[in-house]
Amino acid sequence: MPIRSPYPDVEIPEVSLFEFLFADGFGDRAGAPALIDGGSGATISFGELNAMVEKIAAALAERGVVKGDVVGLFAPNTPYWVASFHGVLRANAIVTSANSLYTPGELAHQLGDSGAKLLITISPFLDRATAAAKEAGLADDAIIVLDGAEGYTSLRDLLGTAAEAPAIEVTGDDTAVLPYSSGTTGRAKGVILTHRNLIANLLQIEPLGNVSSDTKILAVLPFFHIYGMTVMMNQGLHRRSTVVTMPKFDLAEFLRIVSEYKVQRVYIAPPVAVALAKHPIVDQYDLSCVDVIFSGAAPLDAELGHAVAKRLNCTVLQGYGMTEMSPVSHVIPDDRPDIDLNSCGFAVPNTECKLVDPDTGEEVGPGGRGELWVKGPNVMVGYLNNEEATAATLDADGYLHTGDVATVTEDGIFTIVDRVKELIKYKGYQVPPAELEALLLTHDKIADAAVIGVRDAEGEEVPKAFVVKQQNGADLTEDEVMDFVAERIAPHKKVRVVEFIGEVPKSAAGKILRKDLRAREASAS
Ligand code: 4UV
Numbered sequence: 001m002p003i004r005s006p007y008p009d010v011e012i013p014e015v016s017l018f019e020f021l022f023a024d025g026f027g028d029r030a031g032a033p034a035l036i037d038g039g040s041g042a043t044i045s046f047g048e049l050n051a052m053v054e055k056i057a058a059a060l061a062e063r064g065v066v067k068g069d070v071v072g073l074f075a076p077n078t079p080y081w082v083a084s085f086h087g088v089l090r091a092n093a094i095v096t097s098a099n100s101l102y103t104p105g106e107l108a109h110q111l112g113d114s115g116a117k118l119l120i121t122i123s124p125f126l127d128r129a130t131a132a133a134k135e136a137g138l139a140d141d142a143i144i145v146l147d148g149a150e151g152y153t154s155l156r157d158l159l160g161t162a163a164e165a166p167a168i169e170v171t172g173d174d175t176a177v178l179p180y181s182s183g184t185t186g187r188a189k190g191v192i193l194t195h196r197n198l199i200a201n202l203l204q205i206e207p208l209g210n211v212s213s214d215t216k217i218l219a220v221l222p223f224f225h226i227y228g229m230t231v232m233m234n235q236g237l238h239r240r241s242t243v244v245t246m247p248k249f250d251l252a253e254f255l256r257i258v259s260e261y262k263v264q265r266v267y268i269a270p271p272v273a274v275a276l277a278k279h280p281i282v283d284q285y286d287l288s289c290v291d292v293i294f295s296g297a298a299p300l301d302a303e304l305g306h307a308v309a310k311r312l313n314c315t316v317l318q319g320y321g322m323t324e325m326s327p328v329s330h331v332i333p334d335d336r337p338d339i340d341l342n343s344c345g346f347a348v349p350n351t352e353c354k355l356v357d358p359d360t361g362e363e364v365g366p367g368g369r370g371e372l373w374v375k376g377p378n379v380m381v382g383y384l385n386n387e388e389a390t391a392a393t394l395d396a397d398g399y400l401h402t403g404d405v406a407t408v409t410e411d412g413i414f415t416i417v418d419r420v421k422e423l424i425k426y427k428g429y430q431v432p433p434a435e436l437e438a439l440l441l442t443h444d445k446i447a448d449a450a451v452i453g454v455r456d457a458e459g460e461e462v463p464k465a466f467v468v469k470q471q472n473g474a475d476l477t478e479d480e481v482m483d484f485v486a487e488r489i490a491p492h493k494k495v496r497v498v499e500f501i502g503e504v505p506k507s508a509a510g511k512i513l514r515k516d517l518r519a520r521e522a523s524a525s
Helices: 017-022 046-062 079-090 104-114 123-135 155-159 195-208 226-238 251-260 270-278 280-284 302-312 387-393 433-440 478-486 514-524
Strands: 033-037 043-045 070-074 094-097 116-121 143-145 175-177 189-194 216-219 242-245 265-268 292-295 315-321 328-331 352-356 370-375 400-408 414-419 424-426 429-431 446-455 461-469 497-500
Touching: 017 046, 017 079, 017 195, 017 226, 033 046, 033 079, 033 226, 043 046, 046 079, 046 155, 070 079, 070 104, 070 123, 079 094, 079 155, 079 226, 079 242, 094 104, 104 116, 104 123, 104 189, 116 123, 123 143, 175 195, 189 195, 195 226, 195 328, 216 226, 216 251, 226 242, 226 265, 226 315, 251 280, 265 270, 270 292, 270 302, 292 302, 302 315, 352 400, 387 400, 424 446, 424 461, 429 433, 433 446, 433 461, 433 478, 446 514, 461 478, 478 497
Parallel strands: 033 242, 070 094, 070 116, 094 175, 116 143, 216 242, 216 265, 265 292, 292 315, 461 497
Antiparallel strands: 033 043, 175 189, 315 328, 352 370, 370 400, 400 414, 424 429, 446 461
């Protein structure tokens, strides 16, 4: 029997995200701060944001952007990221948001695969952006540099247009964003999320969190990742809260911004909790403003969460999500801080979950363990141009097979206990083993390779490569393997442990038996 969310269903309007978030012109909040750049203190009001979005949309339309076009966004968190994102959507186009740490090759893959027509970036990223654009076949004049660079269109140029934004042509069923995720297997794929998916998720999380126009939210997690995009950026706009942006994580700067702007709600991934619980400098800041620290993107250890709650005298909560679910499916709500912090709480409204034994395909109930399947209006349409991966992830009944193993109590509280998919999470970021394996195989001294996630001394999940040397590779060292990978991919995807082995265990069909590697690892530790 599917397990329904204990919350009543919410109604999801059939409009575009822009109409949903901006249509009323923000009423009496128009003059209130929507976005504050934590570094400089520069503030944009809701009304100013609205005007910028209209102008950006108008300028993009003037440059030929039409409904269905894809625009890449490759920039760190700033208020201008938000204006660019909503400007693209307001122009009836689609945003593909790229990881700021990407190498030119990784960015080129995303731009090419998504069919991006334009790329929005910032001047410090221009070298990588131009190299990627070239590789993906985009002309130099397809690059917009927000803060300006000689020979490129800038944000100021876009805002200077005399044109009007085009009519809204998109509806709930149109694609809004294409974030990239490897899902349960293989390389990163474009996740098709519609306007309706994104709106649904904002309404689904609304009853579970106390977020209002009085709330200041810290956006240190990146907007390019769906957690930052929905839970920080769009939730902030939806609840008319003030979102304070940070371009990257730096503990001292993080603490300064939280205390200076009196941030009440901080969304983090577990590694930030480690710093908050343990680092001595935390005591140098007045953090009494913080009401809630909310952790997601990787498992939070309850003991660590309690240590943070005690040190900061705040509530610590946990949620669970996945890019393919826009992303939130489970949350410990604000009004239930008593719930076991190892859990990720209740299923959000409008969802049904199943726990399915991966070996037998049988549904399990409370007390059992099974792969978590989720159905709801937040679940993606599918992967872009990849029917095979879509069919392997979304079943005929509309359930998304998450690849995560969970338990559930009689009361409907879910806990993620394991993962049956390939994916590795390093500090909450995705590391697709298939991508690293393909890269390792391009080394002329490597005959075969397999990558799994292992725990380091701090309990952090890190990618480990099992490498089979070529006959000419007797002198290959672990450091050489790690350096080879590090030079070619974003830092979060680095291989951090290497072991040379005689043979990669494989099934008769040639699939890597990751289970056997995990068992080998467990017996060695
Ligand atoms: O696709 P993705 O990179 O997506 C995310 C999204 C996490 C979010 C977002 C909004 C929230 O409010 C929230 O609480 C969490 O990370 O990676 C999806 C995979 O990350 C693991 C799990 O393997 C997913 O399939 N993961 C995410 N959250 C948790 C987690 C968690 N709380 N506990 C264990 N694993």
